[in-house]
Amino acid sequence: MIPKNMLDLGNDPLLEILARFSPLELTVFRQTCRRAYRLTKERCVWTRAALTYSPFLPDGPLESHDDRDLERYLLLDENWKRPSPLVRSSRHITKLASDIQFMELFHGRYMFIAGRSSLTLFDLETSGNDWDQPIFHQSEPRYKYFFASHRGPTGRSKKYGEIHISMIKRKYPTHDSVVILRLQPTEKIPLIQIAELRAPPLDDIPSVCNSNGLVFSDQGKNATDPGILPTIYDIASERTYRFPASAADTWQAHNRQYIEYIPSANLILVIHTSERGSFIPASMLQQDPSFETYAFPPPNNVGVLTQTHFNHGIFPGTFSEPVVISDETIALPSGASLGTKFTLVAAFNASDVPRPVEVRTFTVFLPVHSTDILFDTPDDPLFLVDVDAQSPLFMVHNLFVTSNNSGRARITARTHRLGRGSSDKIVLCEVNEGKISNPTRLSYGGSMNTPGYLFDGFRGRLVIPYPSLLSVVDFV
Secondary structure, X not given: OOOOOHHHOOHHHHHHHHOOOOHHHHHHHHOXXXXXXXXXXXXXXXXXXXXXXXXXXXXXXXXXXXXHHHHHHHHHHHHHOOOOOOOOEEEEEOOOOOOOOEEEEEOOOEEEEEOOOEEEEEEOOOOHHHOOOOOEEEEOOOOEEEOOOOOOOOOOXXXXXXXXXXXXXXXXXXXXXXXXXXXXXXXXXXXXXXXXXXXXXXXXXXXXXXEOOEEEEOOOOOOOOXXXXXXXXXXXXXXXXXXXXXXXXXXXXXXXXXXXXXXXXXXXXXXXXXXXXXXXXXXXXXXXOEXXXXXXXXXXXXXXXXXXXXXXXXXXXXXXXXXXXXXXXXXXXXXXXXXXXXXXXXXXXEOOEEEEEEEEEEEEEEEOOOOOOEEEOOOOOOEEOOOOOOOOOOEEEEEEEEEOOOXXXXXXXXXXXXXXXXXXXEEEEEEEOOEEOOOEEEEOOOOOOOOOOEEXXXXXXXXXXXXXXXXXXXXX
16 A cells, blocks of 8 residues: 555654755654654664764764754754854843853853852753753852963863863962862762862962863962962872973063963973953064973873973964864874874964954974974965954954864854944854855844853854843854
8 A cells, every 4th residue: 555645654664764854854844743753853863864964063973972962963053054043042041140250161051150259050951940040059258269360271172071170269368279170960969079289378369270181270479489380280190290490481481471271182282372352552462472382291200291392483473362173193104103283273463453353273283203383374364353443452352162073163253342342243153174164243232241252062052241141042
């Protein structure tokens, strides 16, 4: 007997037909009846769609992503390919501390907010009317919390993995320590302290951040020890490492610049970059960056790092906020390594504008048999801001990058004119093997509040702070 319509078929032939549907067609088919709904909830439907359409996924085998996430990644991919991605929903969190010092969005889902003496955690995918209620809150009036400061890195490269949060906890007037928390959202207590590293009393507030299981702390300075060399704490081995004394001159020379730490499998790339901010003199914005790398862990696993490469003042351009897209080992067909290549993106100054007004990718190559560092910068930027001669402080900043090991990345940046809050925009774009899709500019009324917006490209989510609320924007 010949079936009269598609739903008269058995499950197996129907699933074969669904394997030829696009992700958007699957969601439309799902809405036709209960059986269609059940079929489109089968894991094999979305697994086959992922193999066909190759969506932008966090690193890891396909089996490591659950059904709901696979569906989300695929639908976001279709939306992101539009000339202007559609905002699917926008909601607000209004019950916030008045003294927010730091915010971070982990795995695109868990929103961590630190006040001066409080820690709060939200699960943005909590269902029902309680989604805007915190799943964790802790207040300790005896202490003050500090995060990345003037010399600290942005930590804006998003890759999924185990989540750690590092901070300075200060008990006035003489007690400082570096505290490391682990986020475990499925447990009864979702934030636990796993380490506390004592620090001497400091005149300067130290800076701290973490990346790839390493915690970087500059340890500040005091009257008896003016040095500013940072330390590295390896969470897995519980060991502390220090930079060599020979690096002190470089750190001191760049004391008013930012320092970015970018760890790879066996190296740590350190970049001293231009000062960031709106009221920075042109002379500061045009300072040359410097690059250096250190073997990690150091040879014989001693406590002091060994420098492997160094370069200062030769990079072709002035930039700020470098963020890594990918790193890879370049090898000969025989398997012999030629070196390590980092692909990064940053906000660059234009040749005639002493402030960051364009976003470019660039590569840093570290040869195995040389201490030199080689650079390659494409001629064309990913995108430019609309430079306004009447607004000399118009600039691009707040770069976020979500990337995976395939070299594909989603990038956002904020542009604004100082004193014209209504012109704040967030630029969205995608890079795949060095090629960029059409950048999209999203305008938001009013000026964003400190400390700036957050973005996760895997889940398609923006969090935008305003003076009295947080706006959560979803693209899927």
